[in-house]
Amino acid sequence: MSRYDVLIVGAGHGGAQAAIALRQNKFQGSLALIGDEPELPYERPPLSKEYLSGEKPFERLLIRPAAFWKERQVTMLTGRTVASVDPGGCCVTTADGETIAYRALIWATGGKARRITCDGHHLAGVHTVRTRADVDAVMRELPETGQVAVIGGGFIGLEAAAVLAKLGKHVTVLEAQDRVLARVAGEPLSRFFEAEHRAHGVTIRTAVQVECIEGGKRVAGVRLAGGEVIAAQMAIVGIGIEPAVGPLLEAGARGGNGVLVDAQCRTSLPDIYAIGDCTLHANPHAGDRMIRLESVQNANDQATVAAQTICGVEASYDAVPWFWSNQYDLKLQTVGISAGHDQTVVRGDPATRSFSVIYLAAGRVIALDCVNSVRDYVQGRRLVAEAARHDPARLADAETPLKELV
Ligand code: FAD
Numbered sequence: 001m002s003r004y005d006v007l008i009v010g011a012g013h014g015g016a017q018a019a020i021a022l023r024q025n026k027f028q029g030s031l032a033l034i035g036d037e038p039e040l041p042y043e044r045p046p047l048s049k050e051y052l053s054g055e056k057p058f059e060r061l062l063i064r065p066a067a068f069w070k071e072r073q074v075t076m077l078t079g080r081t082v083a084s085v086d087p088g089g090c091c092v093t094t095a096d097g098e099t100i101a102y103r104a105l106i107w108a109t110g111g112k113a114r115r116i117t118c119d120g121h122h123l124a125g126v127h128t129v130r131t132r133a134d135v136d137a138v139m140r141e142l143p144e145t146g147q148v149a150v151i152g153g154g155f156i157g158l159e160a161a162a163v164l165a166k167l168g169k170h171v172t173v174l175e176a177q178d179r180v181l182a183r184v185a186g187e188p189l190s191r192f193f194e195a196e197h198r199a200h201g202v203t204i205r206t207a208v209q210v211e212c213i214e215g216g217k218r219v220a221g222v223r224l225a226g227g228e229v230i231a232a233q234m235a236i237v238g239i240g241i242e243p244a245v246g247p248l249l250e251a252g253a254r255g256g257n258g259v260l261v262d263a264q265c266r267t268s269l270p271d272i273y274a275i276g277d278c279t280l281h282a283n284p285h286a287g288d289r290m291i292r293l294e295s296v297q298n299a300n301d302q303a304t305v306a307a308q309t310i311c312g313v314e315a316s317y318d319a320v321p322w323f324w325s326n327q328y329d330l331k332l333q334t335v336g337i338s339a340g341h342d343q344t345v346v347r348g349d350p351a352t353r354s355f356s357v358i359y360l361a362a363g364r365v366i367a368l369d370c371v372n373s374v375r376d377y378v379q380g381r382r383l384v385a386e387a388a389r390h391d392p393a394r395l396a397d398a399e400t401p402l403k404e405l406v
Contacts, residue, residue: 001091003101004032004075006310009082009092010108010244011035013044014276014299016063018106021307023072032075034092034100037131040066040076045296047135048159049326053166054139058132082109085251087269092247104310107248107259107267107274108303111241111294116151120213125234129156130241141234146170149222149232151210153180155325157238158193162327164236165200172203172230174222179206185334186344189357189369193327196353200328205230243278243292255280258292263316265306273309275302284318285366285384286337293337295323320385333377336367336384347376348398355398356380363389379403 006022008015011033019033033041042061050056069076081095091101113128115121125145127138148164150157153175161171173180179190180197194204209225213235221229243258254260254268258280265273265281276299282288301319308315323334330353341359348355354372358365358380364387370377379402383390390405 001099001101002032003030005029005103006031006106007092007100007102007104008033008106008108009035010110010276010278011037011041011076011078012108012110012276012299013041013063013296014108014110014303015106016041017300017303018108018275018307019069019072019074020064021304022310023074025307025311025313027307027311029103030075031073032077032100033069034077034080034082034094036079036081037133038079039132040064040069040078042132043296044130045324047132048129048156049163051132052129052135052138052160053163061132082247085247085269085272087251087272090271103271105272106303106306106310107245107272107278108276108299109244110277110299111243113237114240114242116210116213116237116239118210118212120215120219123213123215123219124217125215125219126213126237127234128237129160138234138236142167142169145233147232148172148234148236149174149219149230150236150238151222152238152240153177153204153206154183154238154240155181157236158197159325159327160236160238161197161202162200165197165202166328170201170203172205172232173197174208174210174224174230175204175206176209177206180204184338185369186338186341186357186359188344188346188350189332189371192350192355192371196328196330241277241294245274245278248272248274260290261302263305263318264309265302265317266309273306275299275306281317283321283337285321287340287361289340291337291339293321295321297322320381322381330371331374333370333374334367335370335377335381336365338367338369341366343392345392345395347396348373358383358395360392365390365395376402379406382406 041063083095113130147170305315325332338359343360345358356370356376359367365383368380
């Protein structure tokens with residue numbers, strides 16, 4: 001049986017950063033990363049952006065080159081799935097039956113793309129966008145595809161729609177809610193992005209229910225409740241993820257929609273930490289509500305905290321959340337968590353394609369969405385960190401730099 005001082009399960013953003021941070025904190029023990037994808041850790045955000053568009057080759061997505069891991073003596077066990085965890089015996093077992101022992105385990109498994117379950121979900125041409133393999137499959141089929149139905153108007157669906165529209169495809173976004181980005185942003189931002197997509201030739205359909213995907217062997221269209229059929233040779237399903245926590249919960253870890261961790265990223269099981277998309281944590285920037293964040297920031301910052309804790313360095317996870325999304329020539333940068341806001345302030349004119357939406361709860365700034373407005377994003381961070389209280393009229397005045405309000 002092989003044995004490592006620290007075993008990291010999941011070779012994505014969080015897993016890679018945990019290994020990097022352990023070595024940065026002078027951790028000298030044996031260290032391995034085990035991941036079910038065949039690749040070395042790579043950046044996921046470009047999958048729906050520059051990788052899908054063909055602007056960035058895969059080699060430029062690698063978080064670190066192969067030599068980096070070798071030099072730092074990080075053993076890469078790629079292409080292997082952890083099927084079970086034995087917290088009493090301090091070991092995991094892979095789907096192939098290999099048992100690997102650990103002194104500390106970091107669970108960094110992210111999530112699997114949620115699949116659509118309606119009739120036709122299995123047809124050729126139905127895709128999700130979570131892994132390189134997913135996107136390679138999309139790209140292989142693009143030359144034969146003229147019309148694409150994107151199911152789900154969240155960030156990933158909209159980013160894919162933007163790229164595909166630029167590639168000349170006829171794209172229809174199908175969203176069940178009455179606006180896109182409803183789960184993550186306020187109405188002014190949703191309406192802005194809807195208008196942008198329409199201006200680029202994308203059809204945005206909100207408040208629609210997908211009944212089934214039609215076709216023989218391959219997708220021919222998406223049927224909506226009511227009978228209308230949207231013709232498409234490809235369906236991209238972007239309806240969120242399911243945290244990959246099965247083995248950990250079966251081993252007795254507390255959790256549900258994610259594995260529960262404390263501010264040091266410890267699970268309820270001894271010597272088992274968890275980080276990234278798969279964790280449920282009390283976030284101080286969400287009023288200590290238990291949330292699961294899906295962002296590179298959260299994966300990296302939790303990874304650093306877990307690594308420091310293992311190294312005996314005092315650390316606590318309280319980072320201000322941030323996120324970005326690129327669509328067309330628009331760069332959206334988000335800071336804070338807007339869920340729970342009771343007021344929105346639009347700062348600047350969306351018609352100029354450079355503006356911000358500021359979110360307040362009980363008079364305090366809790367988040368900003370900044371479109372092509374790096375200055376607001378940089379200066380607004382402090383307002384979120386300090387949960388600043390300000391007159392909405394002053395916040396709305398784009399002539400007053402936000403730093404003057406800090
Ligand atoms: P992941 O990076 O998903 O890594 C988890 C790894 O563990 C995966 O390789 C998975 O296959 C593997 N794994 C799962 N179960 C097992 C198992 N049992 N055994 C072994 N291995 C396992 N975030 C942003 O902040 N900005 C963006 O613009 C942005 N764009 C995105 C675009 C796309 C298309 C996607 C998919 C995500 C995007 N995200 C973005 C989200 C961001 O990529 C994730 O939040 C981040 O990857 C989370 O890191 P993680 O380490 O928790 O999980």
